[in-house]
Amino acid sequence: MPTLTGILETSLYVERLDRAKGFYRDLFELEILVEDERMCALAVCEGQVLLLFKSGASRDGIDTGGGVIPPHDATGDLHIAFAIPAAELSRWEDRVGRLGIEIESRVGWPRGGTSIYFRDPDRHLVELATPGLWSNY
């Protein structure tokens, strides 16, 4: 069995790239790796990238010069979760509140973790979760 290192890229599809990019940059202070009119790639941590795609703009294949990225596109309210340390949950709640983002729900998990849920500007469901949610987290 060859090695799988992890999930490298997680994608969201957004109506307005500038608005979505602003939201995730302001909230998480992520570095922009690449951006153009079609998409924006944000570094979440070493080896993990959040991809924001303008809705409908990736429905045709993209010729990179080194090969073609095949078509993809989606609509709806996706779910994505980010990991945060347990000791920093209240600081994250403060930060989310100061940015004017409404916390839609809180969940306490049987393993001891806590999640808070809120919406990004495209109504994607964003979760911040402390350890103690899954057996591998």
Next chain:
Amino acid sequence: MPTLTGILETSLYVERLDRAKGFYRDLFELEILVEDERMCALAVCEGQVLLLFKSGASRDGIDTGGGVIPPHDATGDLHIAFAIPAAELSRWEDRVGRLGIEIESRVGWPRGGTSIYFRDPDRHLVELATPGLWSNY
């Protein structure tokens, strides 16, 4: 600035849970963390979970007993990328081929990485990528 550890959960929405679960289990030999009629959580590595949701089944909030997971749902062909070591690319290509999965495209990146692209049973665009794609990978 509070700490962001990484992306914990990446979601795909699928027509048939059993088919999608079978695909990702067969391809990656992932451990199932939780499964029911609505969703399946697969451990990709420490601290990273792939969530497969039956299309339409999460449109209402889910009461966990410890709080409510708010609604989410999406349609379309999402994109997700997995990280693999460069030295194991050919073994991955062999494995994908032996499972009868057609490789739709290959891309060579300016930093030296290589990506292969194929479809899961719901036509989500799956990428396996070696290091040398992004500045943080």
